[in-house]
Structures are given as C-alpha cells and as structure tokens.
Amino acid sequence: MPWDEGSWRGPVLLPxxxxxxxxxxxxxxxxxxLYILAIAFALEVSxxxxxxxxxxxxxxxxxxxxxxxxxxxxxxxxTWYFNSTELIYHGKIKSKTSEPILVGxxxxxxxxxxxxxxxxxxxxxxxxxxxxxxxxxxCHVLNPKEKKAQHNATIFLTVVHKMxxxxxxxxxxxxxxxxxxxxxxxxxxxxxxxxxxIIKKTQDGKKECLVSSSGNDNTENxxxxxxxxxKAPQKA
Numbered sequence: 001m002p003w004d005e006g007s008w009r010g011p012v013l014l015p016x017x018x019x020x021x022x023x024x025x026x027x028x029x030x031x032x033x034l035y036i037l038a039i040a041f042a043l044e045v046s047x048x049x050x051x052x053x054x055x056x057x058x059x060x061x062x063x064x065x066x067x068x069x070x071x072x073x074x075x076x077x078x079t080w081y082f083n084s085t086e087l088i089y090h091g092k093i094k095s096k097t098s099e100p101i102l103v104g105x106x107x108x109x110x111x112x113x114x115x116x117x118x119x120x121x122x123x124x125x126x127x128x129x130x131x132x133x134x135x136x137x138x139c140h141v142l143n144p145k146e147k148k149a150q151h152n153a154t155i156f157l158t159v160v161h162k163m164x165x166x167x168x169x170x171x172x173x174x175x176x177x178x179x180x181x182x183x184x185x186x187x188x189x190x191x192x193x194x195x196x197x198i199i200k201k202t203q204d205g206k207k208e209c210l211v212s213s214s215g216n217d218n219t220e221n222x223x224x225x226x227x228x229x230x231k232a233p234q235k236a
Contacts, residue, residue, distance in 0.1 A: 042070045045141050047155040054158045055129045062112070063155055064123045065139035069146060072096060077142040078122045080109070083135045089124055126157075134159040 045067045055061035063080070073093065078100070080089040088106040093099075093115050100115060100122065108128060113121035122141070126133060140152040 043149040045151045045153040047153045074145045081138040
C-alpha cells in the first residue's frame with residue numbers, strides 16, 4: 001500500500017515497541033517484556049467479539065477497534081498495521097475531550113471512530129478492497145499516561161470475488177420433516193382424545209340403560225307381589 005506522509009515526520013512505531021522519554025534515551029526502543037505486566041494489563045484493546053471479517057473485492061470494509069484505560073489517557077498514540085509491519089494509519093489523541101489528530105495514513109484508509117463519546121473508538125475503513133489486502137490488521141495503542149503502557153489486537157481480513165450464497169436446502173428439508181412429525185403427533189393425540197371421549201360416552205349410555213332396565217324389573221316384580229298378597233286373604 002502507498003503511504004501518505006501527511007504531517008508525519010517521526011520514525012515508525014512497530015507493535016511491541018515504545019519510545020523512552022527524550023531525557024532518558026532519545027529514540028531508544030524498548031521491548032515490552034521489560035515492563036511490569038500489571039501496568040500493561042491496565043490498557044486493553046479490542047476488535048470486537050469476532051476477529052475475522054470478510055469483504056467483497058472492490059468494496060469498502062470496516063476494521064473495528066476500541067480501547068479502554070483505567071486512569072484515562074493523554075497524548076495517546078494509536079496505529080494500524082498490515083501484516084504486523086506495514087503502517088497504514090497513525091493517529092494521536094491529546095485527551096478525552098479532543099478528537100484524534102491524523103499523523104499519517106494510507107490514501108485508501110479513512111478514520112471513522114471517535115474518542116469523545118462513551119467508547120474510545122479508533123476504527124478505520126479500508127476503501128476499494130483488493131485481493132492483496134487480505135491478511136492481518138493490528139490495532140496498536142500506546143498510552144504515555146500509564147507509564148507508556150501499550151496493547152494491541154488483531155483482526156483477520158478475507159477478500160473474495162463474490163459472496164457465496166448458503167445452500168439451505170438440507171436445513172429446509174430437516175425443518176419440514178420435523179415439523180411434519182410434530183404435526184402428526186399432535187393430530188394423533190387429538191384423534192385419541194376424541195375416540196376416548198366417544199368410548200366413554202358410549203359406556204356411560206350403556207350403564208344408564210342397565211340401571212333403567214333393572215329399575216323397571218324391580219318395579220314389575222313389586223307390583224306382582226302386591227297383587228298376590230292382596231288375593232291371599234280372600235282364599236282364607
């Protein structure tokens with residue numbers, strides 16, 4: 001990628017390196033391993049829930065990045081690298097009340113974030129994506145206020161000629177079969193309840209008929225006995 005100088009006149013910061021104060025050792029690079037880990041962890045950089053993004057060849061793609069810090073920031077420096085070595089964006093933020101200042105960038109890279117709101121958003125957009133743009137993009141932050149604490153996060157970009165459509169035929173078939181089985185099960189349960197209801201009603205009807213018949217028989221027998229008893233004294 002070509003580099004747009006802008007107002008950038010200093011050396012390039014690579015991920016994992018910081019500048020010592022000029023009074024100590026001007027332009028001296030120091031590996032992060034020499035710093036206390038507790039200080040480094042106070043600053044955190046994130047590219048979101050997923051670290052992969054896919055873009056269509058010739059389109060624009062958003063490369064998200066945010067950072068958090070426990071004690072705030074001042075003269076914070078943030079950079080974006082392609083494949084860990086090629087600097088594509090370099091910005092500086094004076095304080096929480098000011099927006100980032102461009103130091104240098106690739107002509108196809110545009111800053112779209114903001115650091116004056118709730119989130120410290122330092123996202124960029126890569127315009128007119130090419131197949132050769134596929135690779136690792138690292139968002140690196142250096143906070144001098146936290147004793148030059150630094151942290152970075154990486155997002156992987158994949159560039160394709162065209163977006164592939166997902167074949168949902170198998171999924172639709174499975175959903176249809178499962179739905180059909182559930183429907184048959186519900187229908188079977190309804191039919192079963194109806195049949196059981198009819199059987200119960202039929203049995204209840206038969207019981208009523210039996211009770212009614214038994215009552216009629218007892219009544220007839222009682223009447224016959226009464227008549228016999230009435231006739232018996234006449235014979236005497």
